[in-house]
Amino acid sequence: MIKIILIDWRKSMLLLVMLGLACLWAQSGFDLEAFSDSTKYGWNDYQDRSQYRQDLISRQNMLQLYELEALSVQENLLKSAVIPGWGQFATKRSTKATVILGLELVSVMGSMYFYDKAMTNHRLYQSATQIDDINHYYGKAQTPYQYSLMMLGFGAIVWGYNLYDVVVSTNEYNTDLWQDIMQRRSTSPLQLTPSGLELRF
C-alpha cells in the first residue's frame, strides 16, 4: 500500500517539473514587445486605428449586402436546366438568355414537327402493300426523322452550352455585383446597409 502511494507521489512530481519547464519554454518563445507593438498594423495613432475600424465595418456591411444580392450558382443551374435561359435572365444577360431560349424552342419545336411528319409517313409506310409505295413512304419517313434527330441533337447541344454558360454568367454577375456595391458605396451619399438606410454627409 505504501509502495503504491510512493510511486504516485513520484509521478506527480515528475509531471509538475515537466509543466514548469513547458511554462519557461513558452515564456522564452513569446515576444512581448512584438505583441504590444501598436504600429504593426500600420496604425500610427488612434485616428488611424479608428479609420481602419470604420473601413472594416464598411467592408463587412458591403459583404453582407453582397451576400444578400449575390446569385447562387446551384439555383441558377437548376433554373436553366428546367427552362434554358432562365438562369441567364436572372443574371441580367437578357440577350444571351433570349437567344438560348429561342434556339432551344426552335430546335425542340422543329424536332417535334419533323418527328410528327416522319410518323405520318411511317404510318403510310406501315399500311402500304405496293412495293413502290413501301419504298416511297419509307424514304419520306426517314428524311424528316433524321432532321428531327438532328434538331434534337442541336437542342441538346444548346441545352448543354446553356448549363455551362449559366455557371460562367453567374460568376461574372457576382464579380460585377461586388464591383457595383463598392462603386455604389463610394459614390452615393445614401447607403443601403443590412441594418437599414444610412445617409452620409
Place this chain on the structure above:
Amino acid sequence: MKYVILILVALNLVACGVKRDNPLDPNSHSEIVVPGDVAGLAGEAFGSGSNPRYVRLEWNSNNLYNTDGYYVYRSLGYYNAYAVIDTVLHATGTTIQTYIHSSENDNSVSPGDFWYKVSAYKSYSGGNLEGRMSMPVFVRVSN
C-alpha cells in the same frame, strides 16, 4: 467544340432510323419476294349495239415463284387515278394471262375511252405484296 458537334450530328445520323416494320417490306424480311413486273399488256374491246360489250386484256405470264395473282386497274385518262376493278389468280402452265372485263358483270363497261394497267401480287401472312404496275394500255369501247 466543333468536333463534338460534328460527332454528335454524325451519331444522330447513323445511330437511328425509322423502323422497317412493315411485314411486307422485303428490306427487313428476307423471305419476302417482290412480285415481278407485268410486261406485254395488250387490250381490245369487243361488242357493239345491243350485244354485251367486253374488254379482253392479255399479258405475259410471270414466274409462279414471285406471283400468285394480278390486280387489274382501270382509269378514264392516262394520268388519272387508277382503281382496281378485279383480281385475277395466276394461271399456271401458260405463257399468256387473260382477263375479260364484261358488261355482263360490270355495267361500267360502256362506250368510251379507258386505260388499263395490270400489276402482279404475291400473298404472304401479312397480306398481298403488290409489284410494279405495267404501262397503261388504251382501249376504246365503241357504241
